Amino acid sequence: MAAALKRSTLRLGMIPADGIGKEVLPAAQRVLEALGSAIPRVEFVPLLAGWEEFNKNGKALPEATIETLKIECDAAMFGSVSSPSHKVPGYSSPIVALRKHLDLYANIRPVKSVQGVDGKPVDMVIVRENTECLYIKKEEIHDNADGSKVAYATRQITSYASSRIGRMAYELALRRQAEREAGASSSVHHSQPKVTIVHKSNVLSVTDGLFRETVRAVSQEDKYKSVKTEEQLVDSMVYRMFREPEIFDVSVAPNLYGDIISDGAAALVGSLGVVPSVNAGDNFVMGEPVHGSAPDIEGKGIANPIASIRSAALLLSHLGYTDAAAKIDTAVDNVLREGKYRTPDLHGKSTTEEVTNAILKAL
Numbered sequence: 001m002a003a004a005l006k007r008s009t010l011r012l013g014m015i016p017a018d019g020i021g022k023e024v025l026p027a028a029q030r031v032l033e034a035l036g037s038a039i040p041r042v043e044f045v046p047l048l049a050g051w052e053e054f055n056k057n058g059k060a061l062p063e064a065t066i067e068t069l070k071i072e073c074d075a076a077m078f079g080s081v082s083s084p085s086h087k088v089p090g091y092s093s094p095i096v097a098l099r100k101h102l103d104l105y106a107n108i109r110p111v112k113s114v115q116g117v118d119g120k121p122v123d124m125v126i127v128r129e130n131t132e133c134l135y136i137k138k139e140e141i142h143d144n145a146d147g148s149k150v151a152y153a154t155r156q157i158t159s160y161a162s163s164r165i166g167r168m169a170y171e172l173a174l175r176r177q178a179e180r181e182a183g184a185s186s187s188v189h190h191s192q193p194k195v196t197i198v199h200k201s202n203v204l205s206v207t208d209g210l211f212r213e214t215v216r217a218v219s220q221e222d223k224y225k226s227v228k229t230e231e232q233l234v235d236s237m238v239y240r241m242f243r244e245p246e247i248f249d250v251s252v253a254p255n256l257y258g259d260i261i262s263d264g265a266a267a268l269v270g271s272l273g274v275v276p277s278v279n280a281g282d283n284f285v286m287g288e289p290v291h292g293s294a295p296d297i298e299g300k301g302i303a304n305p306i307a308s309i310r311s312a313a314l315l316l317s318h319l320g321y322t323d324a325a326a327k328i329d330t331a332v333d334n335v336l337r338e339g340k341y342r343t344p345d346l347h348g349k350s351t352t353e354e355v356t357n358a359i360l361k362a363l
């Protein structure tokens, strides 16, 4: 977490991209605008990316977007992209590409239930490696002599990436413990900071073996001696997460496992529509709701804006504006607890705008 930037203006790249990204990112912008003097003046820089942009101009991630982020912006917010499920020549996921271009190697995804709201007590963070694994997208397909086909994907795990994501997880475990000791509210009692290493090295003993051993080596560093280390095979991780989510504090996982378990964890707290994330590197951070472009509800005005609003809070917290971030989180928790304004994914009848207005009022 960076110390608060000493700036009079914060330049924030805003990339709504596709689908409900265009509906929920403006909600996050409204909340940031309402913070007033709690943060520096924010200058929002609208930027293009996505499937719609690809179909208009042939590029899912225009050079101008990358350059503006790199040269002119202090941080960014991403909405969601509608990547197609079939191969389209020239198209490549802009969010996956941005994580690599900006070396945003850690995808930090806190999943937390709100006290007093239905559901199991959950207060965990998934720390997802964000640059490698199957996401290097090295795939090939060949024809066999008999006319059938065979396709391969290369999975890359490096000690470099595993070590820095491991360190991120242990640092976060220490920070969460310090916050708990300072009185941070939680629906779960974690008696000791803990990191769970998620892998499948019973089968993939070389790749996941390297991930596991490298993170274990990080755990041995003196400064992390107070942090308990556990391991969980990714399949039983899903099982245990659903049965006893309260046992998890920080979990660290290779890219694809992290992607999958975070959507599963979102179900534990009611909806993908409430789970935020930041893509963090050493020099840049980008907030992003965990959910996708939700084509099934796109354009209806009922997307839950909370994941994006919480992502804005997480972004501020990462930049060092912890008080402003806490203000947003408290307002969101209060609206959820009160229960009057909820979107249909949380079994309510409210619109995106009504929930956003309620959060603005609670601020």
Ligand SMILES: NC(=O)c1ccc[n+]([C@@H]2O[C@H](COP(=O)([O-])OP(=O)(O)OC[C@H]3O[C@@H](n4cnc5c(N)ncnc54)[C@H](O)[C@@H]3O)[C@@H](O)[C@H]2O)c1
Residues within 6 Å of the ligand: 020, 024, 079, 080, 081, 082, 083, 084, 095, 271, 272, 273, 274, 288, 289, 290, 291, 292, 293, 294, 295, 296, 297, 302, 303, 304, 305, 307, 343, 345
């Ligand atoms: N980071 C990203 O940009 C990102 C993340 C995931 C998926 N995607 C893309 O999104 C598209 C759709 O993917 P999908 O349907 O598998 O996943 P999705 O996350 O878009 O939707 C899954 C389900 O959750 C619901 N949901 C998601 N966000 C919600 C919100 N804010 N409020 C209320 N309900 C919400 C949807 O209505 C849907 O029923 C695909 O093209 C995929 O590639 C992008």
Ligand SMILES: O=C(O)CC[C@H](C(=O)O)[C@@H](O)C(=O)O
Residues within 6 Å of the ligand: 081, 082, 083, 093, 094, 095, 096, 259, 290, 292
């Ligand atoms: O649809 C895309 O282009 C990327 C989806 C993206 C991913 O990392 O796989 C999404 O599932 C996510 O969790 O951010």
